[in-house]
Each structure stands twice: as C-alpha cells, then as structure tokens.
Amino acid sequence: MPITTCVFDAYGTLFDVAAAARQAAAEPGFEKLQQKWPELANHWRLKQLQYTWLRAITGAHADFWDVTQDGLDWALEASGLDGDAALRQRLLDLYWQLQAYPEVPQMLADLKAGGLQTAILSNGSLPMLDGAVQSAGIGDVLDDVLSVESVGVFKPHSSVYDLVQKRFGGERDDVLFVSSNGWDAAGASGYGFVTAWVNRANEPIDRLPWKPAHVLYDLTTISQLAGL
Amino acid sequence: MPITTCVFDAYGTLFDVAAAARQAAAEPGFEKLQQKWPELANHWRLKQLQYTWLRAITGAHADFWDVTQDGLDWALEASGLDGDAALRQRLLDLYWQLQAYPEVPQMLADLKAGGLQTAILSNGSLPMLDGAVQSAGIGDVLDDVLSVESVGVFKPHSSVYDLVQKRFGGERDDVLFVSSNGWDAAGASGYGFVTAWVNRANEPIDRLPWKPAHVLYDLTTISQLAGL
Structure with a gap:
C-alpha cells in the first residue's frame, strides 16, 4: 500500500527537547547550568518518560505538563539545582517554545506539496503542542495535532495509535x-x-x-520514504 | 493494623544487581570492564526496567530472563563491549548468583523469629529467583517466593501486588x-x-x-518498622 499519511512524534522528533536546558545555560543568571545542562536535560527526559510509562501501567493518567514538571523537579534535585525558582520557571517557559530541528519546516512543506496528510501524535497536551507548533511556525503544513489527552493514557498504549485511523481513516500500513x-x-x-x-x-x-522499518539520522529523507 | 507480612522486592533490594558487572570486572580476561562496569551496570538495569514497563503497557509479556538479556545486549553495545561472547555469558551467569546485601540474612532471620511471614515479590522468574535465593542462603527464612510469571505482567501492575493477599490473606495494610x-x-x-x-x-x-511511608538507606531497621 502507498503511504497516504505521515505522522510524527513531537518531543525529540520535531522539537529539540534538550533545547530548553541548553538555551537557559547560555542566559545571564543561569551560569551554573553551563556544566550541568546536558546531565539535567538527560535526567529530565528520562524521568518524564518513566513517569508516563508508570502512569500508563497503573491507570494513573495525568496531563503531560504535570509529568514534565515532575520530571524536571527530580532532575533539578539530582543535579543539585533545586531551590532556584527562577531557573525552574525559565526552563518550563522554554519548554513551550522548543526549537524545531532545522529540516522540519521544509520536510513538512514537501509532504503537503506531494499530497500527503500530515499530523503530530504526541504525549503532549494540546496547549503545549500548540505552543511548540506556533513557535516553530509549522501550523500551516500540519493537517492536525493529535494528543493522548483524548484517550487518557500515554504511549505506547495502542489506544493512542488508534487516534490516527480515527482521524484519517485508511489502513494501518498506509501510515x-x-x-x-x-x-x-x-x-x-x-x-x-x-x-x-x-x-x-x-x-x-x-x-x-518489534523493529522499525527504517532507521534514519535526521528527517531529510522522509519524503522519499513516503514515496515522493 | 499491625504488620503481619514483610514482602521484599528482589533485584536491587535483597540482591545487588550491580554485582555481576563489578565482579566480572575483577576477573582475568575482562580487564576492559574495569573502567566501564558502572556505566554498563547502569545501562543494563535502566533498559531492563524500561523493557518491563513497555511490555506491560503493550501486553507483550516475556520472561524476565529474556528481558534481562535484552537489556544487557543494549548496554554492551552502548559501551562498545558487544561481540565478546565470553563476557556476555559471564555476566549472565553471574546474574544467577548475585550477592545479597550483607544485612539481608540476619534481617530475614529476625523477622521469622518475631513471627512474621516473609516473601519475595519480584519481576524475576522462579528459576532466576531460586538461583539467587540459594546462592544467598536465605531459603530457610523466606515463606515463599512470588513471581510475576503467575500473572503474566510486570510491576507496577496491580495484579502483581494482588499476589501477596492471594498467598497470605489479610488486608493490604497488614503488609x-x-x-x-x-x-x-x-x-x-x-x-x-x-x-x-x-x-x-x-x-x-x-x-x-504516591509516596513511600518510610525512606531507609539499608535494611537494618526493617524489623523495627515491622513492629518487633
């Protein structure tokens, strides 16, 4: 079957989740991040994901924004950076305006020009995702933004992936x-x-x-994989 | 309610999961582990746990021994140690005879002498757990060894914790x-x-x-918490 729909994870895939810590480290007042930002970003992401999985297993769903703050609080304490309310707030603010990877806008524009349907499917809540999409200026080249919030469980639960066919129809291997x-x-x-x-x-x-069908190192060849 | 039953996680709690990598690093032929064993042990454990959670969410249960090997294979590759079949086999062999933490035998003996019921509740399969229990010589001070294999899903799924009452009766807060x-x-x-x-x-x-009722740094005060 030809691919009709290209669906992207958001955090880490279109948007650089390490950008918040890296960017804050370059700002005046947060010099103590200069050595520690990679460790902080790594712990933040690791705990954020762990908490989504543990909540999925126990049925204790929460908004991804809460889980993102929970992961940050663990990471700040692990790096000895807890207690700095200004730093915490700055990191959280930056998470709403994460940089997109440089190849993202053109890649999505190519898919749309080729007649494909495009969407995000993310653990993020719609307000978070809207913030990131607007900040990256890619709203015009996305047909929809799908959030786990409509099913109340995190990836990789199958009901999250079900959202794609509910929105776009077709078969699973069209995606x-x-x-x-x-x-x-x-x-x-x-x-x-x-x-x-x-x-x-x-x-x-x-x-x-299960194994991915394709392994890439950036998004520049996506339109080829989609058959364009 | 007074505590009637003390139930212990196995890996990391009674048995030192880092011991396999640390011990192999001290053996002739595995000198390349001397610098890398802490990273290897950390990655091994991290991936082993991640895979249990991802399998619990997707309903793709597997024996913990398979997941343990999967985690090790990821960790060996991440540390540039893949391709050494003898090293891989030695690490796996050592996982069946992990050291118990030094305070474990006396702690369990005290609980039994005090009239409490004692058990392990673990992601591990019974053969793995039996190997570790025998190696540590603590079989006589445990009433039972409960494995997730009897319910086919990993922790922290509630059906795992259900195993305790099925075996020992009583109320949840007796445990x-x-x-x-x-x-x-x-x-x-x-x-x-x-x-x-x-x-x-x-x-x-x-x-x-949810928060733990007690935070400890080793197991020496367990009998006090159990009311002895």
Missing part, C-alpha cells in the same frame, strides 16, 4: 509513523504502522519485540 | 512492602501496602502520585 524515540517507533511497528526511527543520538537499537 | 526501586515502593503505596523505600543510592524521591 508512515516517525519518532526519534526508539521505544515509540518499536511500539508503532508492533501496532502495524510503517515506521521510521530517527536515531539522532546514534544509540543502539532497542531490544523490543 | 510491609520493601523495595529499593522508588517507582516500585511508590506503586505499592498506591496499591495500599505500607511501604519502605530503601534509597541505597541517595537519589531524589520519585515525583509520582
């Missing part, structure tokens, strides 16, 4: 699902999407029972 | 549940057990919706 999170690409493969794992960090492939 | 994994202690608190988090690594507390 090219793109994620920089290996576990998300794996989960979507298990669900039945054609998947691409964007391995930006050059990490080992996850040893899960 | 003192002890884990060095913050997320496991949190999940068990949410379930209704009285919990103790053994924070051996002095980590920040997890920002989950």
Whole structure:
C-alpha cells in the first residue's frame, strides 16, 4: 500500500527537547547550568518518560505538563539545582517554545506539496503542542495535532495509535509513523504502522519485540520514504 | 493494623544487581570492564526496567530472563563491549548468583523469629529467583517466593501486588512492602501496602502520585518498622 499519511512524534522528533536546558545555560543568571545542562536535560527526559510509562501501567493518567514538571523537579534535585525558582520557571517557559530541528519546516512543506496528510501524535497536551507548533511556525503544513489527552493514557498504549485511523481513516500500513524515540517507533511497528526511527543520538537499537522499518539520522529523507 | 507480612522486592533490594558487572570486572580476561562496569551496570538495569514497563503497557509479556538479556545486549553495545561472547555469558551467569546485601540474612532471620511471614515479590522468574535465593542462603527464612510469571505482567501492575493477599490473606495494610526501586515502593503505596523505600543510592524521591511511608538507606531497621 502507498503511504497516504505521515505522522510524527513531537518531543525529540520535531522539537529539540534538550533545547530548553541548553538555551537557559547560555542566559545571564543561569551560569551554573553551563556544566550541568546536558546531565539535567538527560535526567529530565528520562524521568518524564518513566513517569508516563508508570502512569500508563497503573491507570494513573495525568496531563503531560504535570509529568514534565515532575520530571524536571527530580532532575533539578539530582543535579543539585533545586531551590532556584527562577531557573525552574525559565526552563518550563522554554519548554513551550522548543526549537524545531532545522529540516522540519521544509520536510513538512514537501509532504503537503506531494499530497500527503500530515499530523503530530504526541504525549503532549494540546496547549503545549500548540505552543511548540506556533513557535516553530509549522501550523500551516500540519493537517492536525493529535494528543493522548483524548484517550487518557500515554504511549505506547495502542489506544493512542488508534487516534490516527480515527482521524484519517485508511489502513494501518498506509501510515508512515516517525519518532526519534526508539521505544515509540518499536511500539508503532508492533501496532502495524510503517515506521521510521530517527536515531539522532546514534544509540543502539532497542531490544523490543518489534523493529522499525527504517532507521534514519535526521528527517531529510522522509519524503522519499513516503514515496515522493 | 499491625504488620503481619514483610514482602521484599528482589533485584536491587535483597540482591545487588550491580554485582555481576563489578565482579566480572575483577576477573582475568575482562580487564576492559574495569573502567566501564558502572556505566554498563547502569545501562543494563535502566533498559531492563524500561523493557518491563513497555511490555506491560503493550501486553507483550516475556520472561524476565529474556528481558534481562535484552537489556544487557543494549548496554554492551552502548559501551562498545558487544561481540565478546565470553563476557556476555559471564555476566549472565553471574546474574544467577548475585550477592545479597550483607544485612539481608540476619534481617530475614529476625523477622521469622518475631513471627512474621516473609516473601519475595519480584519481576524475576522462579528459576532466576531460586538461583539467587540459594546462592544467598536465605531459603530457610523466606515463606515463599512470588513471581510475576503467575500473572503474566510486570510491576507496577496491580495484579502483581494482588499476589501477596492471594498467598497470605489479610488486608493490604497488614503488609510491609520493601523495595529499593522508588517507582516500585511508590506503586505499592498506591496499591495500599505500607511501604519502605530503601534509597541505597541517595537519589531524589520519585515525583509520582504516591509516596513511600518510610525512606531507609539499608535494611537494618526493617524489623523495627515491622513492629518487633
């Protein structure tokens, strides 16, 4: 089947989640981040994801914004940076205006020009995602933004991936699902999407029972994978 | 209600999961582990746990021994140690004979002498757990070893914690549940057990919706918490 719909994970895939810590480290007043921002960004992301999985298993769903703050609070304490309310607030503010990776706007424009449907499918809540989409200026080249909030459970639960067919119809293998999170690409493969794992960090492939159909290092070849 | 039953997580709580990598690093032939064993042990544990959570969410259960090997394979590749079949096999062999923390045998003996029921409740399969229990010589001071294999889903799914009452009866708050994994202690608190988090690594507390009743740094005060 030809690909009709290209669906993208948001955080880490279109938007650079490390940008908040990296950018704050370059700002006056936050010099103490200069050495610690990579560790902080890594812990922040790790705990944010762990908390989504643990909440999915226990049925204790919460808005991704709450989970993002929970992960940051753990990470700040682990790096000895807790207690600085201005730093915490600045990092949270920056999370609403994360930089898109440089190839993103043209890649999405090419897909739309080629007649494909495009969407985001994310753990994020719609207000967070709208903030990031507006900040990156990619609203015009996305047909929709789909959030787990409408099903009340986080990825990789199958009811999240169900949202794509509910919105766009078609078959599972009409969909090219793109994620920089290996576990998300794996989960979507298990669900039945054609998947691409964007391995930006050059990490080992996850040893899960499903493998991504494609492994990329950035998003520049997505339109080829979509058949354009 | 008084505590009638003390239930322990196994890996990280009674048994030192870093011991396999640390011990192999001290053996002839594995000198390349001397610098890398802490990173390897950390990645191994991180991926092992991630894979249990992702499998719990997607309903793709597997034996913990398979997941343990999957985590090790990711970790070996991440540390540039893949391709050494002898090293891989040695690490896996050592996982079946992990050292117990030094205070464990006396602590369990005290609980039994005090008339309490004692058990392990673990993600591990029974053969793995039996190997570790025998290696540590603590079989005589445990009433039972309960494995997630009998319910086919990993922690912190509630059906795992259900195994305790199915075996021992009583109420949830008759149980003192002890884990060095913050997320496991949190999940068990949410379930209704009285919990103790053994924070051996002095980590920040997890920002989950449930908190452990007690925070300890080793197991020496467990009999006090159990009312002895």
